Amino acid sequence: MKFTEEHEWLRVEGDVVVVGITAHASEQLGDVVFIELPETGTEVTKDEEVCVIESVKAASDILAPIDGEIVEVNEPLADDPGKVNEDPMGDAWFFKIKAADASQMDDYMDEAAYNDFIG
């Protein structure tokens, strides 16, 4: 699993990357109350805002970690946003993205580096 400085986790499944937010991020956000997921089939570029997540405190954006196509979104999550607080690293994934350039994944941190990053 890889991690971004935006507190996303990225899990590679074949040529698809599953994207969610880290437990650290979900704790910082507080109770998540709303998620706007991207549309399946959308072509996205790295660092584009693709998803909105709102907690009791504030709204934040989820960025596309790599170029590619959104091939699947976690529809049930939109009806149960609190899942992001309960199981951020598991069931509460946001979307799956088919990588246009798999080498973009090399930029991201491994778990040890991420743990150092969040201190």
Place this chain on the structure above:
Amino acid sequence: MGDLHRTPLFDLHVELGAKMVPFAGYEMPVQYPLGVMKEHLHTRAAAGLFDVSHMGQVILRGDSYDAVATAFETLVPMDVLGLGQRRQRYGLFTNEAGGIDDDLMFANRGDHLFVVVNAACKDADIARMKAALEPGVTVEVIADRALIALQGPAAEAALARLNPAVAEMSFMDVATVDLNGSECWVSRSGYTGEDGYEISVPANEAEGLSRALLAMGEVEAIGLGARDSLRLEGGLCLYGNDIDTGTSPIEAALTWAIQKVRRPGGDRAGGYPGASRIAGDFAEGVARKRVGLAPEGRAPMRAGTELFAAETGGDPIGTVTSGGFGPTLGAPVAMGYVGSAQAAVGTTVYGEVRGKRLPVTVAKMPLVPANFKR
């Protein structure tokens, strides 16, 4: 957090694991480990303990209560003189333009008036009272007392364990009560839409009283985050957001707070700052009004969201002044100002969120019915 003040309960908040944030010049708990959502729901289901010691507590004394009340009526458009002994009332400091400089609570405590004002405004409020009322009335700032609130349907049962007398109080009654060995000034009131109490307690005894309450099964410590969502569901204004120096009480839908005796035609009409503007609002109506707003989807509409009459085109007809997620409703909740033409309950307006206009229904306030012990 360099120059911030701390309340007498600071150490207790830290011990309880609170996340402390700067608020109105104080380091205050925004949430405890329970989290905003569960803290909110717990308050509506049982009882929540809030530290509101950052608010200003002031005693006004003169030759008699009536003398103080008569003087205070020059600052607020409320019936102070007619307030019964051991009764409290909601009030507003108005300005010459008829806007609101702060909202407050005041209580007739027999020989004096006890006033509680917002933390962010308290220095200005105290200066205003001193300038207007002294020397005939003395303005005593109470700096050696904490203020806590116990709110929720189980508040009565919890507090009555410390002194059964509190159960006899009705909504907006005030009393001096011994709690946990401390002389407390208690009112049956709060700012959550729930039954409950606000308790002024000597600063050095506040932690002991708070611990005695928190030791009870039904009581949890609640932070400012849940306080905000509770008051929002309760249709209660946050000064600086929902009311400010530019909003008149009539625009703010606080007409109920101006008793008939102070309105045009009343025996003691006018005589407060901005009275002519407010009399004009009574006579002619207002162009905009504060309303409750129920967004139709799940997306919260935060403060600053512009409101439109139609799904496309047109200029904004208003703005959301407070908005977020209402845990009791399980849905977003907001309040804001709309044109009088859109202010009727049931009207659909549109809030622009991230470039999309989303439908929102003008709703009767409070969105969650109040649960007071009348």
